[in-house]
Amino acid sequence: LQHIGFDYASLAEQAADALLQQRMPRDGVLELYGTVNASDAREIARGCRASLEEHGLTVTYSLCGDGMRSRGCEILEEMEDHLDEIGYIFAQNDAMALGAVDYLHSHGRKPGKDVLICAFGGGAELRALQKKGEVAVIGALDDTQLAELTADAAQQIAKAPWKPYIALADTAVLTEEGTADA
Numbered sequence: 001l002q003h004i005g006f007d008y009a010s011l012a013e014q015a016a017d018a019l020l021q022q023r024m025p026r027d028g029v030l031e032l033y034g035t036v037n038a039s040d041a042r043e044i045a046r047g048c049r050a051s052l053e054e055h056g057l058t059v060t061y062s063l064c065g066d067g068m069r070s071r072g073c074e075i076l077e078e079m080e081d082h083l084d085e086i087g088y089i090f091a092q093n094d095a096m097a098l099g100a101v102d103y104l105h106s107h108g109r110k111p112g113k114d115v116l117i118c119a120f121g122g123g124a125e126l127r128a129l130q131k132k133g134e135v136a137v138i139g140a141l142d143d144t145q146l147a148e149l150t151a152d153a154a155q156q157i158a159k160a161p162w163k164p165y166i167a168l169a170d171t172a173v174l175t176e177e178g179t180a181d182a
Contacts, residue, residue: 002165004150004168005168006141006146007171013050014047014173015120015137015138016118017055019088020051022136024116026086028060029058029087030060030079031045031059032075032100033064033092034064034066034092044139061079061086065091067093068095068099072095072102075096075099087115088115091119094121095121096119097135098125111134111135116136116137118135119139120141121138137174137175141169149167149169152167
């Protein structure tokens with residue numbers, strides 16, 4: 001058995017818990033789903049749903065954004081008539097979260113006030129929005145460490161292909177208050 005990756009489900013559950021600590025008057029949940037049937041999308045959804053269930057909530061709308069910024073914006077545009085129900089947005093990557101923020105700004109809504117956003121990734125643009133209070137929680141993935149683990153795995157597997165190699169890269173839940181290792 002060989003596996004190198006992230007513990008997406010655990011990270012998503014912890015990130016969702018952090019987001020849901022900040023109660024909103026509207027408890028509708030919009031999930032901006034990544035690539036359909038991709039393992040990371042399934043695991044992030046599983047973790048978020050577990051946390052939502054613990055908080056007595058469910059996903060109200062789950063729409064596939066294909067991991068694209070443009071689709072994050074388009075989905076919110078399609079949801080315009082329902083946005084007053086939504087208190088929380090879970091975006092499975094930076095790009096879709098950024099598209100959602102773009103839409104909210106262009107339509108007079110305030111991300112971080114009118115709706116709370118949780119996103120998975122953690123690039124510089126998303127972190128800048130978090131500093132401004134527009135993204136509440138980031139499930140951060142250490143892609144550099146993942147690359148290093150992958151290179152190490154290739155060397156180890158080449159030497160001993162019969163030996164199992166399992167490695168999980170670091171993750172962290174980033175909130176405005178600070179960082180909690182996931």
